[in-house]
Amino acid sequence: MARPLIQLALDSLDFNQTVGLAEQAAPYIDIFEIGTPCIKYNGIGLLKELRKKFQEKLILVDLKTMDAGEYEATPFYAAGADICTVLGVSGLATIAGVIKAANKHGAEAQIDLINVADKVECARESAKLGAHIVGVHTGLDAQAAGQTPFADLQAIARLGLNVRVSVAGGIKQSTAQQVVQAGANIIVVGAAIYGAPSPAQAAREIRELVDAAGA
Numbered sequence: 001m002a003r004p005l006i007q008l009a010l011d012s013l014d015f016n017q018t019v020g021l022a023e024q025a026a027p028y029i030d031i032f033e034i035g036t037p038c039i040k041y042n043g044i045g046l047l048k049e050l051r052k053k054f055q056e057k058l059i060l061v062d063l064k065t066m067d068a069g070e071y072e073a074t075p076f077y078a079a080g081a082d083i084c085t086v087l088g089v090s091g092l093a094t095i096a097g098v099i100k101a102a103n104k105h106g107a108e109a110q111i112d113l114i115n116v117a118d119k120v121e122c123a124r125e126s127a128k129l130g131a132h133i134v135g136v137h138t139g140l141d142a143q144a145a146g147q148t149p150f151a152d153l154q155a156i157a158r159l160g161l162n163v164r165v166s167v168a169g170g171i172k173q174s175t176a177q178q179v180v181q182a183g184a185n186i187i188v189v190g191a192a193i194y195g196a197p198s199p200a201q202a203a204r205e206i207r208e209l210v211d212a213a214g215a
Helices: 017-026 036-041 044-053 071-080 091-105 119-129 139-146 148-156 174-180 198-214
Strands: 005-010 031-034 058-065 083-087 108-112 134-136 164-168 186-189
Touching: 005 017, 005 036, 005 058, 005 164, 005 198, 017 036, 017 044, 017 058, 017 198, 031 036, 031 044, 036 044, 036 058, 036 174, 036 198, 044 058, 044 071, 058 071, 058 108, 071 091, 083 091, 091 119, 119 134, 119 148, 134 186, 148 164, 148 174, 174 186, 174 198, 186 198
Parallel strands: 005 031, 005 186, 031 058, 058 083, 083 108, 108 134, 134 164, 164 186
Antiparallel strands: none
16 A cells, blocks of 8 residues: 555635645645635635745645536646546536546546535546546535544445545544545545644644554
8 A cells, every 4th residue: 555645734714824834734744735715715826835835745726626627727737736626516527627637737636525425426437537536525514513534435445446535524633544544545634733733743643643554
């Protein structure tokens, strides 16, 4: 199994705070995710700033594209995004458009399964289209209602598709190893790092836990 990657969700609307958090956590993080509220508020300029500062890191832009897949994703890939997300509920034509844009730029498309009724079928069909990553995602509202991503993660991981599997949904120190063992290739962490008294220390702790579980 390849070394699991850790993705930090950057969800603040504040431009400088976002960059500062990235700088603190950078030694322990593989992928910086510009969260949906963050990219909507700050725009492509934040992507360009992070790309300039962190040339060795992967950057995911969480567009959650719902329509006009190729058209919407293209400028973000052109500006340096390594990964853009498209909603599984958008339909196969939109998913295919983001995959096409990703391939043109030597980048990756992630299909976000949030709120998809049949996640297994969507994952299978997305993989056939050439998706690079499938994201098992329990959103903030669902988390507040007590939902977790673990059952969905196990179901998708068991498919053995030729994609990487990303998991997001309230992951913290106490659950980081569980998601690795359940088959996640990319572990998305948000509040457990950016809400900690020391984001750098929290990121280091999660890095050590994930590396130990993936060894």
